[in-house]
Amino acid sequence: MDFLRPASWEEALAAKAEHPTAVPIAGGTDVMVEINFDHRRPEYLLDLNRIGDLYEWEVGDDSVRLGASVPYSRIMENLRSELPGLALASHTVASPQIRNRGGVGGNLGTASPAGDAHPALLAAGAEVEAASVRGTRLIPIDDFYTGVKRNALAPDELIRAVHVKKADGPQQYSKVGTRNAMVIAVCAFGLALHPDTRSVRTGIGSAAPTPVRAKVAEDFLDAALEEGGFWDNGKIITPSVAKQFADLCSAACNPIDDVRGTASYRRHAVGVMARRTLTWTWESYRGARRHTEGAA
Amino acid sequence: MRVNFTVNGRPQEADDVWEGESLLYVLRERLGLPGSKNACEQGECGSCTVRLDGVPVCSCLVAAGQVEGREVVTVEGLADYARDRAEKGCARGACGGEAPSGTSLDEARNWQARGSDSQTGEGTELSPVQQAFIDAGAVQCGFCTPGLLVAADEMLERNPNPTDADIREALSGNLCRCTGYEKIMDAVRLAAARQGEAV
Numbered sequence: 001m002d003f004l005r006p007a008s009w010e011e012a013l014a015a016k017a018e019h020p021t022a023v024p025i026a027g028g029t030d031v032m033v034e035i036n037f038d039h040r041r042p043e044y045l046l047d048l049n050r051i052g053d054l055y056e057w058e059v060g061d062d063s064v065r066l067g068a069s070v071p072y073s074r075i076m077e078n079l080r081s082e083l084p085g086l087a088l089a090s091h092t093v094a095s096p097q098i099r100n101r102g103g104v105g106g107n108l109g110t111a112s113p114a115g116d117a118h119p120a121l122l123a124a125g126a127e128v129e130a131a132s133v134r135g136t137r138l139i140p141i142d143d144f145y146t147g148v149k150r151n152a153l154a155p156d157e158l159i160r161a162v163h164v165k166k167a168d169g170p171q172q173y174s175k176v177g178t179r180n181a182m183v184i185a186v187c188a189f190g191l192a193l194h195p196d197t198r199s200v201r202t203g204i205g206s207a208a209p210t211p212v213r214a215k216v217a218e219d220f221l222d223a224a225l226e227e228g229g230f231w232d233n234g235k236i237i238t239p240s241v242a243k244q245f246a247d248l249c250s251a252a253c254n255p256i257d258d259v260r261g262t263a264s265y266r267r268h269a270v271g272v273m274a275r276r277t278l279t280w281t282w283e284s285y286r287g288a289r290r291h292t293e294g295a296a
Numbered sequence: 297m298r299v300n301f302t303v304n305g306r307p308q309e310a311d312d313v314w315e316g317e318s319l320l321y322v323l324r325e326r327l328g329l330p331g332s333k334n335a336c337e338q339g340e341c342g343s344c345t346v347r348l349d350g351v352p353v354c355s356c357l358v359a360a361g362q363v364e365g366r367e368v369v370t371v372e373g374l375a376d377y378a379r380d381r382a383e384k385g386c387a388r389g390a391c392g393g394e395a396p397s398g399t400s401l402d403e404a405r406n407w408q409a410r411g412s413d414s415q416t417g418e419g420t421e422l423s424p425v426q427q428a429f430i431d432a433g434a435v436q437c438g439f440c441t442p443g444l445l446v447a448a449d450e451m452l453e454r455n456p457n458p459t460d461a462d463i464r465e466a467l468s469g470n471l472c473r474c475t476g477y478e479k480i481m482d483a484v485r486l487a488a489a490r491q492g493e494a495v
Contacts, residue, residue: 001314001315001316002315003297003315003359003361005361005364025359025362027357028357028358028359028362029339029354029357031359032318032339032356032357032358032359033337033338033339033357035316035318035359036318036337036338036356037337037338041316042316045315045316045359045361047359047361047362049362094339094469095339095342095468095469095470096352096447096465096466096468096469097339097342097345097352097353097354097447097469098339098354098357098469100351100352100353101353101354101357101358180468181468181469182340182468182469182471
């Protein structure tokens with residue numbers, strides 16, 4: 001095994017171009033487990049710890065450019081208002097020790113269906129900034145996950161950052177596990193209200209071969225909210241609408257039975273989380289609306 | 297490969313390090329510091345917790361090559377680290393100035409928990425959190441203790457007056473199979489209370 005230690009992003013891209021089999025390691029919270037257990041013996045480890053740019057974020061007008069290695073603990077501390085869904089998801093990642101090391105770049109690189117960040121990214125709307133010596137491209141998050149632990153990266157590409165849309169409305173995140181910390185999601189659900197476009201986006205984790213959106217459920221809810229004038233009148237969402245939304249979210253799952261839970265449990269739990277996160281976010285939207293009206 | 301890094305305030309050099317080796321393995325097997333415990337090797341249990349540039353991490357998940365030029369504090373250096381912090385009003389290196397005292401490898405290898413009998417925790421060579429673990433009966437088999445001490449000490453540095461929820465959150469990455477955690481909670485509350493009295 002060779003340990004490659006690029007001192008700059010350009011050097012890292014050159015190294016990845018020269019050794020496409022090199023495994024990038026940043027927080028190490030996935031890669032080191034595989035090495036410790038002898039599940040993987042990469043020819044090259046490509047250490048990204050020295051590249052300071054990867055640990056920085058920039059808050060723009062519409063989105064946050066989040067460096068691939070920004071640890072979850074920093075996201076929780078610093079980006080709660082811009083990226084509330086991702087901050088909540090970050091808080092559910094493993095333990096303080098892991099959150100101090102792991103970041104969204106690694107979650108995307110591993111592309112496990114159980115990765116905690118994915119539902120939040122899908123719900124908020126995001127693009128993955130992938131770079132190689134050939135250049136940089138932005139991959140829409142909807143096209144990024146291509147299979148179980150597979151993603152759209154080319155062999156010579158590295159993840160530089162993820163561009164996440166800043167929240168224009170309430171966002172929520174929910175995760176099912178056997179305890180509060182140190183748990184791989186049995187399933188997870190992210191939901192974001194987008195009042196600017198009068199739309200709702202979702203993300204489902206651990207209930208299909210890849211993280212997915214419940215697009216039929218989103219379309220149904222968008223239409224139902226529009227038809228009932230809910231965005232304007234701020235009324236409580238009709239229970240039948242919430243139930244139909246939850247059922248459609250369950251139907252968007254394609255889960256398996258495994259040690260963490262059965263397929264039918266996952267489908268059921270996703271429906272419950274869909275209804276709850278919709279209620280939480282909608283209550284928060286209504287509250288903010290009343291507040292704005294009162295001020296005006 | 298060779299790895300140069302700072303351990304408990306002193307520069308160290310580890311040779312013949314395999315590229316896929318963890319920081320935990322280097323500490324235990326190359327430097328002879330078995331205080332950090334090897335249990336799950338997958339970041340689940342927190343027994344191997346150390347400070348890396350001040351931040352608590354699982355040393356089993358840090359590749360040895362990643363610590364080149366960086367600073368590690370292990371449980372063997374925790375008492376000295378806590379003393380430096382108390383005396384200088386800041387953690388080692390954080391406020392610059394004079395060279396840090398630190399803990400040599402020999403001292404670290406021979407380090408033992410020599411507590412005091414006093415009710416106040418004063419006059420001990422241990423860090424406040426170590427003495428509190430002894431006084432509160434928070435140590436049973438002891439395997440999880442080093443990781444818990446490092447994690448608890450870091451939390452008390454950041455948050456001198458933690459609520460129970462703060463303590464549970466800070467220690468949520470450290471598993472203990474003996475105590476049921478109640479005595480550990482008692483110990484951290486005790487350390488926080490004594491810390492508050494001392495100021």
